[in-house]
Structures are given as C-alpha cells and as structure tokens.
Amino acid sequence: MEFSVTLPRTAEFTVEASASLLNFSMVGLTGHSGAGKTSLFRALAGLEKNAQVHSRFKNGALNRARVGLVFQEPLLLPHLTVEGNLQLATRYKASHRTISQDDDAIIAGCHCQHLLQRSPNGLSGGEAQRVALARALLNQPELLLLDEPLSAVDQSTRTSIMQWLRTVADQGLPMMLISHDISDLWLHCQSLLLMQDGQIVCHDVPAEVIHTMYKQSAGGRVQQVAVLAGPVVRAENSNAFTGFKCEGQLVYTTRCQDSENNRATLSVAAHSVVIDKNGQVPTSLDNQFMCEVQEIGPPIDEEVTVSLQRGSARLYATISVAAVKRLNLQNGDTVRASFPA
Numbered sequence: 001m002e003f004s005v006t007l008p009r010t011a012e013f014t015v016e017a018s019a020s021l022l023n024f025s026m027v028g029l030t031g032h033s034g035a036g037k038t039s040l041f042r043a044l045a046g047l048e049k050n051a052q053v054h055s056r057f058k059n060g061a062l063n064r065a066r067v068g069l070v071f072q073e074p075l076l077l078p079h080l081t082v083e084g085n086l087q088l089a090t091r092y093k094a095s096h097r098t099i100s101q102d103d104d105a106i107i108a109g110c111h112c113q114h115l116l117q118r119s120p121n122g123l124s125g126g127e128a129q130r131v132a133l134a135r136a137l138l139n140q141p142e143l144l145l146l147d148e149p150l151s152a153v154d155q156s157t158r159t160s161i162m163q164w165l166r167t168v169a170d171q172g173l174p175m176m177l178i179s180h181d182i183s184d185l186w187l188h189c190q191s192l193l194l195m196q197d198g199q200i201v202c203h204d205v206p207a208e209v210i211h212t213m214y215k216q217s218a219g220g221r222v223q224q225v226a227v228l229a230g231p232v233v234r235a236e237n238s239n240a241f242t243g244f245k246c247e248g249q250l251v252y253t254t255r256c257q258d259s260e261n262n263r264a265t266l267s268v269a270a271h272s273v274v275i276d277k278n279g280q281v282p283t284s285l286d287n288q289f290m291c292e293v294q295e296i297g298p299p300i301d302e303e304v305t306v307s308l309q310r311g312s313a314r315l316y317a318t319i320s321v322a323a324v325k326r327l328n329l330q331n332g333d334t335v336r337a338s339f340p341a
C-alpha cells in the first residue's frame, strides 16, 4: 500500500503524510497527541472532503468503501440491540469474503457473544468498543484502520483480542493501528510510522521508532518500554514461564509470542526495572540481566531514565535522582537490571 495525503486543518496545521507499506499485516501509527493521526485515518477512509488523497492498494486505488475504520468512540446505533448493530454491518458486507473467520468467530474473537441482546446504552465503554470492532470486521473490509480501538478494554481482555486480531491480520486483512501503548505496538506491529506535526517523520521497525520517539521527547514523560527477544531455550522455573536467550542471558517471560518460530519476547517498562551494582543479593524479581550503563538521562520531576545496553539489546530504567547518587551511577558501569517476567 502507498498513500500520500494532504489535509489542511487550520491556518497553522496541515497533514502532509505519505508512506509506502510493503506486504504488511499490522502497521502501527504513533506520535504525540495532535500530531494528525486521526486526521490521516479519516482522510484515508474518505471522511474528509478537503483531503487530497493519492493511494495504491493491491495494484489499484484504495476502494474507500472497503476501508473499515474503528474509532475510540464506538458510535453504535442506540435504537438497535448489539445484535441489530452487528446485523446491519453484515448487510453491507463485501460480496466475497476478505476475512477467513466466520461471523460467530468474529463475535467470539471480540468477546461479544454475551452482549448480543443488550442495548448499546447499557454497555460499558470497553464493551461498546468491542462491539464496534466486531461490527467493522463483520463488514468484511479490505483494510482496517484502528484508532485506539481497545483503549477502554481491560488489560487481559485486550491482550486476548489483540492476539486474535494479529491472527486475522496475518490471515490476509491488513490493519493500521493507532496506539499510545508502546507495548502493544511493539508486540503486534511489523513496523511503526511516527507522526509529528502532520508528517510521517520515521518508518522503521518498532525498536528504532520507539528509540527515536524517546530521543525526541527528552523533556517529556514518555514511559519507556524496551523489548527483549530471542529463541526459546527451555520452559522451566515455573510452568507459567517461558525461557529465552537474549544476548547470551536467560530471560523469562509469561508469554510466548511467536510459537511458530519458537521465539519469545518480553516487554519491559522502564519503571519496572530495578538496577544495582553488586549483583549478588537475590531479589524477588524473576529476571536478572547484566548490562552496561550507556546514558543517564536528564532529571524530570526528580526521576531519570537510564539507558542500558547489552550487545544489541537495549533496556531502560527510570529511577530517582537520589538512587543515581546512592549507587554512584556512571556511564560505562556494569549493572544488574532486575525486572518481572
């Protein structure tokens, strides 16, 4: 897919975004609030009259009627039941199936089976989002644009739906996902587009884009998340854990993301990392990773984010300024980073 979009918003702000996405199943779109992400999706879906859109999709122009768009706000029809809302979507679906899953599997994948007889007015925010997602999928789109579609859904349901969505995407329904959740973007997208001031300023694998974001937001409060990945080596320690090798060290994770290729990943939020220089004292945290201090970031509200490196693996630890002094932490120090599985 290729696109080039120009959409004037205000006298000072115009979306001027283009990208070329090759053979993708799920691509993430991220960037600060107000960067123009929703505007870009609306233009691609044909909802903006003032937009100039040039696009190519599967060797033809993008058929806007077959672009599914799911917003954070579910916009369900209040006079119909959930089932009625979903039936309406199937009435306008593509004449040939673009999604290999049948309607029941889609409703189950979005965790909506028990909601069918309910009125949209009585649904929680997360339930309504799940119904809106199911409705978009039942419509059999050729491309699905997801604008923070599960922001109100609880973490464990969201994990389950995201993994299922990944399967649907891998089966042949390409998706673009707007999210501020770095962990979700990392785990589910092959590449990320970073938007800034209406333009796409970076398109790369998640590790690089997240790193770029971090560099650009030196004064901001982005919660850093690093991801460690590697081949599964053994699943012991506890039945719930999978072990994998990353830069020569064993790391435990509670989930195995890519069972097909036998690779596992663990996303590590900077606030969950504890660092020490001694490395001898046992801790209650399941992972211990020896690495080197590469950079100690500037203090923000009495906290600093320390960049840690081991080979090509990168980790971040957000700790207090007082802790940096206590540990006498310097660039080049070898430290033990401890974090949960």
Ligand SMILES: Nc1ncnc2c1ncn2[C@@H]1O[C@H](COP(=O)(O)OP(=O)(O)OP(=O)(O)O)[C@@H](O)[C@H]1O
Residues within 6 Å of the ligand: 009, 010, 013, 031, 032, 033, 034, 035, 036, 037, 038, 039, 040
């Ligand atoms: N209908 C509109 N008319 C005029 N300006 C708009 C309109 N919709 C959005 N804007 C402006 O365009 C800019 C980009 O907004 P947009 O919603 O696309 O950003 P975003 O990256 O999706 O932000 P967020 O992450 O907060 O959802 C903002 O300055 C916003 O105020």
